[in-house]
Amino acid sequence: MEQWIPIGYLLSAALFIFGLKKLGHPRTAPRGNQYGALGMLVAVLTTVVDMELAGDMEWTLIIAGLVLGSVIGVIMAVRVQMTGMPELVALFNGFGGAASALVALAEIWAYIDGTATPSTDTLTIAVIMVAAGLSALVGWMTLTGSILAMFKLKGGVSIFGTWYKTPTWGPTWLNPVKVALVLSVVALIYLSIDDPTNKQYLYGIIAISCILGIVLVLPIGGADMPVVVSLLNSLSGIAAAFTGFIVGNSVLIVAGSLVGASGLILTFIMCKAMNRTLPDVLFKSFGGSGEKAELTRTKVGSDADEVAMMVDGAQKVIIVPGYGMAVSQCQHQVKEFADLIAEKFGTEVKYAIHPVAGRMPGHMNVLLAEANVPYEQLIEMDEINPEFPDCDVAVIIGANDTTNPAARSGEGPLAGMPIIDADAARTVVIIKRSLSVGYAGVDNDLFYMDKTMMLFGDGKAMMTGLNNAIKEI
Amino acid sequence: MITETTLIANLTLFMLAIFLGFELITKVPATLHTPLMSGANAISGISVVGALFAANVAYDGGQTDLSGLLAFVAIVLAMINVVGGFTVTNRMLNMIAGKKRRA
Numbered sequence: 001m002e003q004w005i006p007i008g009y010l011l012s013a014a015l016f017i018f019g020l021k022k023l024g025h026p027r028t029a030p031r032g033n034q035y036g037a038l039g040m041l042v043a044v045l046t047t048v049v050d051m052e053l054a055g056d057m058e059w060t061l062i063i064a065g066l067v068l069g070s071v072i073g074v075i076m077a078v079r080v081q082m083t084g085m086p087e088l089v090a091l092f093n094g095f096g097g098a099a100s101a102l103v104a105l106a107e108i109w110a111y112i113d114g115t116a117t118p119s120t121d122t123l124t125i126a127v128i129m130v131a132a133g134l135s136a137l138v139g140w141m142t143l144t145g146s147i148l149a150m151f152k153l154k155g156g157v158s159i160f161g162t163w164y165k166t167p168t169w170g171p172t173w174l175n176p177v178k179v180a181l182v183l184s185v186v187a188l189i190y191l192s193i194d195d196p197t198n199k200q201y202l203y204g205i206i207a208i209s210c211i212l213g214i215v216l217v218l219p220i221g222g223a224d225m226p227v228v229v230s231l232l233n234s235l236s237g238i239a240a241a242f243t244g245f246i247v248g249n250s251v252l253i254v255a256g257s258l259v260g261a262s263g264l265i266l267t268f269i270m271c272k273a274m275n276r277t278l279p280d281v282l283f284k285s286f287g288g289s290g291e292k293a294e295l296t297r298t299k300v301g302s303d304a305d306e307v308a309m310m311v312d313g314a315q316k317v318i319i320v321p322g323y324g325m326a327v328s329q330c331q332h333q334v335k336e337f338a339d340l341i342a343e344k345f346g347t348e349v350k351y352a353i354h355p356v357a358g359r360m361p362g363h364m365n366v367l368l369a370e371a372n373v374p375y376e377q378l379i380e381m382d383e384i385n386p387e388f389p390d391c392d393v394a395v396i397i398g399a400n401d402t403t404n405p406a407a408r409s410g411e412g413p414l415a416g417m418p419i420i421d422a423d424a425a426r427t428v429v430i431i432k433r434s435l436s437v438g439y440a441g442v443d444n445d446l447f448y449m450d451k452t453m454m455l456f457g458d459g460k461a462m463m464t465g466l467n468n469a470i471k472e473i
Numbered sequence: 474m475i476t477e478t479t480l481i482a483n484l485t486l487f488m489l490a491i492f493l494g495f496e497l498i499t500k501v502p503a504t505l506h507t508p509l510m511s512g513a514n515a516i517s518g519i520s521v522v523g524a525l526f527a528a529n530v531a532y533d534g535g536q537t538d539l540s541g542l543l544a545f546v547a548i549v550l551a552m553i554n555v556v557g558g559f560t561v562t563n564r565m566l567n568m569i570a571g572k573k574r575r576a
Binding site for chain 1: 474475476478479480482484486488490491492493494495497498499500501502503504505506507508509510511512514515516517518519520521522523524525526527528529530531537538539540541543544545547548549550551552553554555556557558559560561562563564565566567568569
């Protein structure tokens with residue numbers, strides 16, 4: 001029977017590979033997710049059978065742990081609103097990192113308790129201590145970083161009814177500090193090889209890793225959060241792979257490294273779409289007041305009635321959602337607007353989706369899907385851009401940098417970033433709180449064009465007002 | 474006991490899996506980035522296997538010391554990541570792929 005155990009793990013690893021592959025194509029994605037889940041089931045069952053065969057399985061607590069975790073997971077996943085999705089992914093990710101770190105800690109603590117004796121073989125103990133140390137470093141860092149990322153995505157935290165905004169803080173001297181922290185963990189791991197039961201080293205590694213996660217995410221602002229969550233996702237995979245080295249299990253190594261590598265690729269794809277490099281995101285804290293362009297121009301705002309009249313008679317309207325739609329969560333009002341003008345004026349409505357609009361790639365799709373917007377109406381940037389010259393009205397909801405013509409100029413922070421060509425439309429309506437710059441800190445010429453109408457205010461309030469105005473026509 | 478042979482074998486596996494991971498998702502439409510991240514994240518909950526081994530070692534002989542408790546918490550957290558992750562990815566994909574909508 002024992003000889004089947006590696007086959008079980010092999011099957012599980014194959015399912016993960018097919019699962020990830022299929023997750024990358026729209027048609028096969030749901031099947032890919034099922035493959036992944038099946039692979040996980042096979043891995044857990046194989047492990048349980050393996051331990052039972054060894055004859056020393058402690059059933060009660062293990063089953064209790066498996067069931068408890070599953071129940072909590074299902075409840076959290078089913079109850080969450082689609083708008084809270086990115087936060088939940090960040091939190092789950094933190095839990096995964098913590099699990100890896102705890103496995104490493106349990107292994108080492110058994111030495112300290114005396115319930116297990118450290119191997120006297122130099123190679124064995126070196127591998128275990130290094131793997132456990134790295135697993136702890138990456139795992140604890142992922143936990144604290146993910147939790148902070150979650151609060152950044154939420155925008156703040158409510159304690160006893162008082163709302164505290166999540167801070168963004170990162171002077172440049174913090175960067176050498178981060179490097180020093182990583183080096184000190186590496187030094188502690190090195191020291192622990194010769195002294196596996198030293199509690200000081202252990203506490204030191206845990207504490208520094210936790211601090212690292214926080215100082216890594218703290219300087220990064222809301223708009224870059226997708227990149228950070230993706231990077232943390234990659235790290236939690238790497239942490240799992242390191243635990244594979246501790247327990248000597250192939251499926252942990254394979255699945256962990258797969259997630260680590262694919263997560264990193266996804267991170268680069270996101271960076272590229274924003275025309276930023278990963279080091280820029282991580283080490284150049286943005287939002288520093290010094291870098292932002294000063295606003296010297298003004299623009300008179302329009303009102304809902306004016307925009308409603310503009311939309312009346314339009315043949316084709318393209319809606320460009322952005323970060324602001326996610327913040328004000330006005331996707332239902334946007335859908336109502338689209339339905340209203342389609343019904344009342346017979347207007348053709350499409351949505352232009354910039355690859356990095358919102359808080360996570362694909363975030364706009366998820367939000368609009370929640371509001372029951374038909375999938376066929378969501379058009380990706382490259383396909384929709386040629387349609388703007390035929391478009392009567394482009395309605396931009398809380399998007400800024402992704403529509404900024406300055407990106408075409410080849411100069412400044414936005415240079416070269418692909419944008420939605422909303423400025424090619426006959427009329428542009430922009431719903432935004434103010435004329436303030438986006439996270440790139442560049443003033444947007446689009447706001448000041450003669451054909452542009454600004455609706456200043458919160459997305460939800462303005463969309464509701466606009467819908468009412470259309471109903472009255 | 475970890476021999477040089479097993480260490481080299483594991484490192485080889487590690488390296489090859491990383492290259493495979495790089496190749497697996499080179500072209501993904503932006504729509505699927507969030508579900509892909511979420512699904513991959515659920516797979517990283519594979520650390521549940523490590524947690525199971527750690528728990529089993531720690532509970533050996535029926536005593537539950539601190540390392541047993543740590544392993545128990547690790548099982549719970551990893552399972553939240555796994556089950557919650559796959560469930561939530563499934564919900565997202567159902568919405569994005571447009572199935573089960575407007576029945």
